[in-house]
Amino acid sequence: MDDQSQSPSPPYDLVILGASGFTGKYVVREALKFLNIPSSPLKSLALAGRNPTKLTKPQLGFPPQHFSSDPYPQSRHYRPFFNPSSLHPNQAHSQLRWPFSPLWCDYLDICGEPEFMERMEMKFHENAMETGSLVVSACGFDSVPAELGWMFNSRQWVSPAVPNQIEAYLSLESEKRIVGNFGTYESAILGVSNAEKLQELRRSRPKRAKPVEIGLWAVKLPSADSIVVRRTLATLTENPQGLPGVNESAEQIKKREAFWSMMKPAHFGVKLASKTLSGVIRFITVGVFMGLLGGNAIGRWLLFKFPSFFSLGWFTKKGPSEDEVRSATFKMWFVGRGFSDGNQVSQANMKPDMEIVTRLMGPEIGYLTTPIILVQCALILLSERDNLPKGGVFPPGIVFGPTDLQERLQQKGISFDVISKKALPA
Template sequence: MEETRYDLIILGASGFTGKYVVKEALRFLSHPPLRTLALAGRNANKLTQTLQWASHPNPPPSIPILTFDTSDPQSLLSLCAQTRLVLNCVGPFRLYGEPVVAACVETGCDYLDICGEPEFMERMEAKYGEKAAETGSLIVSACGFDSVPAELGLMFNSRQWVDPAVPNRVEAYVSLESERRIVGNFGTFESAVLGVANADSLQALRRSRPRRARPVIPGPAPPKGGPLIEHQKKIGLRAVKLPSADSIVVRRTLTALTENPHGLPGVNEGVEQIEKRKAFWSTVKPAHFGVKIGAKSMLGVYRFITVGMCIGLLGKTGFGRWLLLTFPSFFSIGWFRKKGPSEDEVRSASFKMWFVGQGFSNSSLISEGNMKPDMEIITRVMGPEIGYLATPIILLQCALIVLSQRDNLPKGGVLPPGIVFGPTDLQERLQENGISFDVISKGALSS
């Protein structure tokens, strides 16, 4: 193994999201804990152009440019052996992610990515979880808009339920807003299409794995079914179910917490940190969790439904996937295009994620047979455009925590972000960098 030379290597730095990650990383470069940084990709010229773009109007700093090939295991091993931490922005992760994870696990370096693909995340956990724990490699996916706002947002809502109150269910409502037309990253669209194509593989993977403990949630399970379009008057949105990774990632964190009620111990944490970790997790109460996407008008909701049906139907066949990936703008009604959004479009966009929690003002009500929630708490996470601004902010703050607080984090393993970063100061760091957490209302539910 080569001697560790870098605190951080960004893989796929010249991609749509990668270049914004580089721009965010430069804000913290040369300040502990980020003293040394390298960029890695297949094309050195594109990486050089990315560095010039990210540092503008200042001259580009002297940062090493490294080339690698995901199809060459030795190339990846050499790359990972040189760094403490890899940030992977090369998607779709289903196609390109596993060799990077394998190299990180083999060399013992840590790994974060911005993946929102459940099948990839669960497959990596099944295949590399035990070895990562042995080698001390911390592998954490979904460290972007998928799925940190959902993870921390649920915990933030959950912690507002002060004993004897308990939550029963929390629904997250995502609202994307912009002064201009909202345009998404083609990679996100491609990942969604491939997710439909590989849905059977995900189900087969889950059936092949042993069943894990489920959290005990006070009160009844939410009713199945219900209206296709929901009208949430208190937050001013009409919404439909969003088949995102968020609910799956949150479920993995709640499962890990069920198996480890005090959280996961740090690799070398002190007594004070142990007490802090236990105190934090004692305030997090599990709840049924779901995600919906909302709009202020019915027209916006109908667009969500139309795009979802196109992906859901056409994504099941090879020809249908070809159509979707060849003509993304047409089949997404202009929401996704291959060249991505302009910088002005990115700057004009923002998100709000509302968490509507319902539960019981006193847990004793459940034992008395009162099974209908009587209390509601609404919280909100809010920030800039999700793919190119919020995601790099989140990823970099997760990275800085790994670099500066490694002793307080689990030794290794393939884990969701919530169980790793929940008891850290990640929420406070995000608030300092433009992503806010607010309590909107607390009150009784009318019977």
């Protein structure tokens, strides 16, 4: 061990990994809004990243005088680390940390790659339960809007009404062009390339309980959101009243059970929407490129080498400009169809006779909405740890669904609205 790893370190509430990356700088900016203010539980912050030059740039939000080549700056509120490996377990006393160190702590991730998430669950779930570490992936646009969106729609179905299916339609809009960063593009390709590994992983695991549904399943679409929602529904099927908190009060237990009693299992799927036919054709073309080339090494090399060409301009190695990020927004409609009286569903040839449409709207998905979601999940974890599960690897919905996450996101400009409720023609 070198001298640096043996030096004492102050405790940190939060360590942000990947802070020198493209998305990382936006996460840091969002976290700084809540650092060391009276109403926030975030009193200390540390940064970890591979690139020391980017990590110490004032654009991250810190005043320049708080950065130097000294890995132990004088500020007691925040600290940059030049490489994640420099965060020795004896130094990182944070309450939030990645789960791949000898000392397990709670960990949040924005990763939305299904194979990675399910592999982490298989590898770490039992250990995380034993050590009391809460590990939650998909805590960004993948897949919190999808999870909270179907929960919001589900709560609109007042008994005896029940939904049969809830389909989400995602529309990305911008006054300028819509551009994504290369890292996001890489994740999408890896998700495609690991599809076969995901199926092998699932075949090797014990079968989980399937959510009970009313009626038939709709056509399944490949979507990280759909997979994450199904994981939450499977956990809810095994735990109908949700997961108990590590040290819940009687009031909190009642609140959690009441929340989950309003959830009604239904098929969930996601589709990309566009105002124009050319937009739909563009989606399909990019999907074909990734599907054809993402499954082999040479194809992936081509996709990585020429991201702008194969994504039809959606992704570049440079990433979007600040103006392009600020001008982009998203809308996500949730169309729920079901039955006005669930007691009659068992009748032969019963067709859905009711439709409820809800909508989420918010800012650009990758670099504004995702940091907002991640930081709010972290603040909930810091302030409400006793009300959350003791430990384990879970999707975000089963952990943060009963909390005030929706209200927090609404305060940050992500709206939840009921658009319509109507009877369907016989």
